[in-house]
Amino acid sequence: MVAKWEWAGSPPPHGWIRRLRGAWVARRSRGGPLYADRGVKIRHSKQVVFDGPAWLKEGVLIDGRSGRAGRGVHVGSGVIIRAYSYLDAYGGEISLEENVQIGTKCYIGGNAGVTVGRNTMISTGVCITSAAHGSVICEIPFVRQSERLRGVSIGENCWIAANAVVIDGVTIGANSVIGAGAVVTRTIPSGVFAAGVPARVLGELGQV
């Protein structure tokens, strides 16, 4: 399995771009155009910042609501978010560094902060959540119990394969691969393959 890998960073071919929607969206991009397909929605748009060209495929929803002034969701240059993914700052912050790719139907909740390093690929159906409700006392509805907030950090050039779940408090080191369907509950070091429920390190990745 390949461990280290540089993405060329060139934009996708023009055939991918179905529509360039709304000048108001383009204005939010500091360094280049924002290509948004049909049904893309950006809520609390003043708190959604694009560094450069980015591609938002059909039905993507980004909500920038955050207590942090001016920055609930930060989208780096060259980021691609595929159809029907939902990113919500939820009072915290989501930061996607350059060339991050998010697959279809992913969810990222930024409550305690989620950072995703450059060139990291997140496959379809991945759920990254940076909050949990108290779950010890059952007499109080869980929905009313206070949130525990720690944050999630995913390093650069990782691959989080399909339908994995990354829970709050987890750090994943650079150049690591998380297998499909894993539930990541503990910190994963750099340069490893981890999988399973809960995710365990199954091997180290080689250098190119």
Ligand SMILES: CC(C)(COP(=O)(O)OP(=O)(O)OC[C@H]1O[C@@H](n2cnc3c(N)ncnc32)[C@H](O)[C@@H]1OP(=O)(O)O)[C@@H](O)C(=O)NCCC(=O)NCCS
């Ligand atoms: C990341 C991935 C490709 C790794 O596969 P791989 O390199 O072929 O891994 P290997 O076959 O060498 O597996 C090594 C060990 O890990 C186990 N393993 C592999 N993937 C696993 C997974 N998702 N969950 C649990 N165990 C897994 C294998 O059973 C094997 O165990 P063994 O040595 O006891 O037999 C694979 O886990 C995966 O997630 N595939 C889905 C890819 C995907 O999401 N595609 C969407 C489009 S981008």
